[in-house]
Amino acid sequence: RPCCALLPDRYPNLLRSYTIFCIQVIRFKVRGWENSGGADFTLNYLTRQSSVSKEPDEPQNTESELRFFKYNRKEHREMKIDLNADVGESFGVYKIGLDEEVIPLISSANIACGFHAGDPTAMKRTIALAKEHGVALGAHPGFPDLLGFGRRNMDATLEEVRDYITYQIGALQAFATSQKMKLQHVKAHGALYNMAAQDMRIAEAITEAVSKLDKNLILVMLPGPKKDVVQEIGKQYDIRVVFEFFADRAYNSDGTLVSRSEPGAVIHDHQFAADRVIKMVTEDKIASKDGTEIEVASDTICVHGDNPAAVKLVKHIRESLLSSGVEITPMGQFL
Numbered sequence: 001r002p003c004c005a006l007l008p009d010r011y012p013n014l015l016r017s018y019t020i021f022c023i024q025v026i027r028f029k030v031r032g033w034e035n036s037g038g039a040d041f042t043l044n045y046l047t048r049q050s051s052v053s054k055e056p057d058e059p060q061n062t063e064s065e066l067r068f069f070k071y072n073r074k075e076h077r078e079m080k081i082d083l084n085a086d087v088g089e090s091f092g093v094y095k096i097g098l099d100e101e102v103i104p105l106i107s108s109a110n111i112a113c114g115f116h117a118g119d120p121t122a123m124k125r126t127i128a129l130a131k132e133h134g135v136a137l138g139a140h141p142g143f144p145d146l147l148g149f150g151r152r153n154m155d156a157t158l159e160e161v162r163d164y165i166t167y168q169i170g171a172l173q174a175f176a177t178s179q180k181m182k183l184q185h186v187k188a189h190g191a192l193y194n195m196a197a198q199d200m201r202i203a204e205a206i207t208e209a210v211s212k213l214d215k216n217l218i219l220v221m222l223p224g225p226k227k228d229v230v231q232e233i234g235k236q237y238d239i240r241v242v243f244e245f246f247a248d249r250a251y252n253s254d255g256t257l258v259s260r261s262e263p264g265a266v267i268h269d270h271q272f273a274a275d276r277v278i279k280m281v282t283e284d285k286i287a288s289k290d291g292t293e294i295e296v297a298s299d300t301i302c303v304h305g306d307n308p309a310a311v312k313l314v315k316h317i318r319e320s321l322l323s324s325g326v327e328i329t330p331m332g333q334f335l
Helices: 012-030 038-049 063-076 099-105 120-132 158-178 190-198 200-213 227-236 270-283 308-323
Strands: 080-087 108-112 136-140 183-187 218-221 240-246 285-287 293-295 300-303
Touching: 080 099, 080 308, 099 120, 099 308, 108 120, 108 183, 120 136, 120 158, 136 158, 158 183, 158 200, 190 200, 190 218, 200 218, 200 227, 218 227, 227 240, 270 285, 270 308, 300 308
Parallel strands: 080 108, 080 300, 108 136, 136 183, 183 218, 218 240, 240 300
Antiparallel strands: 285 293
């Protein structure tokens, strides 16, 4: 039964398109629609339908109206989202983060690999903790900058970037294999992560390194102003690229993160953060720092748990998602 009431009756062609779309969804569902390319078919079909000849007084279908179908395509995917956190950042006798409290609340773990934080023992223990709670594993490589926690830009060559990525993923892969686990994804840390969202040469260097290690790995990136280029690079190297939303960080109007050095960069209000998450999941949009509404369509949400207040925030976000009918599951299970 098509949800015709959601479409304005002054768009008869769009109404017909959506009715046919609903019929095709049912047909593809019977034959395993979600695993047969059905989602791509429907969006392509609707895009074609929008360009057919119009009745004399029928207005042109707009971009925002076509996004209606994109939103419902996500809804048909049963509203699944991944919840990730940066963990395994303790080093030697220094304990950083509350991994024992955070890991049971998430679905994917980004584990530090020893360059910006973490050490061999921390990596091993974090993998064991994630395994115990059924949490998927991800490598979290950064610049070799323990003093700056990997948050300072480095003038590294592209060859060095590739080597940094390879070295750190390889180390975590070894510990995962020793515990009969596999890595699900890779997400660069701090400055390396932010630089890759701006400099496509760095994004390509990271993608290339990942592809040479394991093409099944998912690469997590920031959906910044160059996200379309990032996706194309992923296709070039046959790597799935997933975009990430930060629940507790403020955004600039161009989709980049507000620098931590600026006031208001980190969000501490639990309800405000949870409301932003629900808006992102249901509408693919949030309000930026200056009030501009920006698109941040993402399939994984990053939360932090490096202090007791942050852990409470993670719990609140998780409860808000579940109460809104959103299933929290590792990204590798629905992408």
